[in-house]
Amino acid sequence: MKKRTKILTCVLAVLLALMMRAAPVLLVCSQFRDFYTDSQHLARIQSRAERRYLGEGSEHTGLTVYPLYSEEEELDYALIELQPQGFMYVKINGEDFFGWLGAAGMYTMSNKTPTAWTPYRIVEGNEVAFTDENGESISYSESHFKVAGIEDERRYLLGGEIPAVKRGEQYLDLVDGELIDYEPSTYSGTYAGACCFIGKSYFDL
Numbered sequence: 001m002k003k004r005t006k007i008l009t010c011v012l013a014v015l016l017a018l019m020m021r022a023a024p025v026l027l028v029c030s031q032f033r034d035f036y037t038d039s040q041h042l043a044r045i046q047s048r049a050e051r052r053y054l055g056e057g058s059e060h061t062g063l064t065v066y067p068l069y070s071e072e073e074e075l076d077y078a079l080i081e082l083q084p085q086g087f088m089y090v091k092i093n094g095e096d097f098f099g100w101l102g103a104a105g106m107y108t109m110s111n112k113t114p115t116a117w118t119p120y121r122i123v124e125g126n127e128v129a130f131t132d133e134n135g136e137s138i139s140y141s142e143s144h145f146k147v148a149g150i151e152d153e154r155r156y157l158l159g160g161e162i163p164a165v166k167r168g169e170q171y172l173d174l175v176d177g178e179l180i181d182y183e184p185s186t187y188s189g190t191y192a193g194a195c196c197f198i199g200k201s202y203f204d205l
Helices: 002-029 038-053
Strands: 062-069 075-083 087-092 107-109 120-123 126-129 156-158 162-167 170-173 178-180
Touching: 038 062, 038 075, 038 087, 038 107, 062 156, 075 156, 162 178
Parallel strands: none
Antiparallel strands: 062 075, 075 087, 087 107, 120 126, 156 162, 162 170, 170 178
């Protein structure tokens, strides 16, 4: 038993030494966000999305990438609109360690495959889905921006969760259609959101 423990200790020591020696290389090889302009980020997202979703046998016939801005007016996200339908949101991360130890890369998707969404509102802290005349929940396979008919306006993803456009000093939340005075510190349970990002390499674009 002691022999196995010694062997394991030696192996861990060697791995640790290799990791420490590799750290400068990883730092040099990592892709920092500021190495690219906004237009280059969008082009990189477009190229990766086309390889992933427009291959042979794909049900999608084309796609468009739109910039999405944070409440600080920074290009922190993007929207991939697939044709004839389908969409997903993408987060632009600070750096890319090529999946090192399972961390997310430079571009993280909200989901790997297009999914439908249901408009809802917050009522007394609870999510209440919109329904049709038959009392059935409404769902859409196109993005919140496309459903709302947004074309030439600046698109936002507030807090990485709320698709929105500006209306004067307020934002129009495209999940429930309500005008909001967005405050990041009061987000939880206050505004209707649409997505979240999990920082794992599994969701890399």
